[in-house]
Amino acid sequence: MLLRDKVAVITGAGPGLGRTLARLMAAEGARVVVAARTAATVERTAAEVPGARAVVADVSRHDDVERLADLVAERFGGADVLVNAAFPGSHRRNVLDMTExxxxxxxxxxxxxxxxxxxxxxxxAPHMVARGSGAIVNVTSMSSRAGYAGRSDYAAGKAAVHLLSHCLADELGPYGVRVNCVAPGWIASEVLDDWMRARAAAEGATFEEIRARDVSAMALRRIATEEDVARAVIYLASDQARSVTGATLDVNAGQHFS
Structure with missing residues (x-):
């Protein structure tokens, strides 16, 4: 197993990709700690993952994150893997239309x-530095390098993570800690299907027509799944990527080349 006996902390471990990450990382042998803002959400994720530990934490709050790190240190002696997957939903508003x-x-x-x-x-990361090894994988987005109207909040946040990862890779590399990104494009989900249905209604087309048109623009002619993205994260978190740092792995089925 790729993550046998590793301690993996996953932030943003709610429904969707975070939950899939927790499940697959545990299947690869990791002891998983999942964190999210909402107690019911993170506890549901932990309940679906054997041996997982749930921690309620808002990653934008200093005290919450410090408490999370302390809990991981006390229970496991620190983390071997950190996956930052927390992200906000975009409210799709053009900048000039924004209210207070x-x-x-x-x-x-x-x-x-x-x-x-x-x-x-x-x-x-300090516990990784003290141990002389560790892997951080930050989930960014295709939007971190290609902005779209109405998505400036999402794009700006993910672009910041992209370059922060470069800085951290340079800072932590001498201590044996690797820092990389996985950048998904569209991920197959009900949310994506609902958006396609809304576009179909606005254009007077069918859902099948809109989906076929979108997929035809992707090199692999399909939409990536949560598992596709999670497998890329696991690769970068594992020793198979021991010489990879400061990199971004695109997982978008050829939707966007960079």
Whole structure:
């Protein structure tokens, strides 16, 4: 197993990709600690993953992240793997149309994505440095390098994580700690299907027509799944990637080349 006896901390371990990550990392032998803002959400994830430990934590809050790091240190002696997968939902608003509430939401989104990743690394990575080994994998996005109208909050937050990862790779490399990114594009889900249905209704087309058109623009002619993304994270977290740091692995089925 790729992560046998590793301690893996996953932030943003709610429904969707975070939950899939927790399940597959545990199947690869990791002892998993899952963190998310909502107690019911993170406890449900932990209940689906054998041996997982749930921690309620808002990654944009200094005290919450420090408490998470302390709990991992006390229970396991520190983490071997940190996956930063927390991200806010985009509210799809053009910059010039933003109200005061929208501006506050924009700032909160960037705090979760960028500052939350920074805090998790700041408090969890020292245990890796002390041990002389470790892997951090930050889940960014295709949007970190290609912005789209109405998604500036999401793009700015993920782009910040992208370059933060480069900085951390340079800073932590001498101590044996690797830092990489996985950048998904679209991920197959009900949320994506609902968005396609809304576009179909707006254009007077069928869902099948919109989906076929979108998929035809992807080199692999399919949409990546949560498991596809999670497997890329596991690779970068494992010793198979022991000479890989400061890299970004695109997992978008050829939707965007970079």
């Amino acid at each position: 509430a929208d501006l506050a939401a924009w700032r909160a989104a960037v705090d979760i994505a960028a500052y939350g990743t920074l805090l998790a690394c700041r408090f969890i």
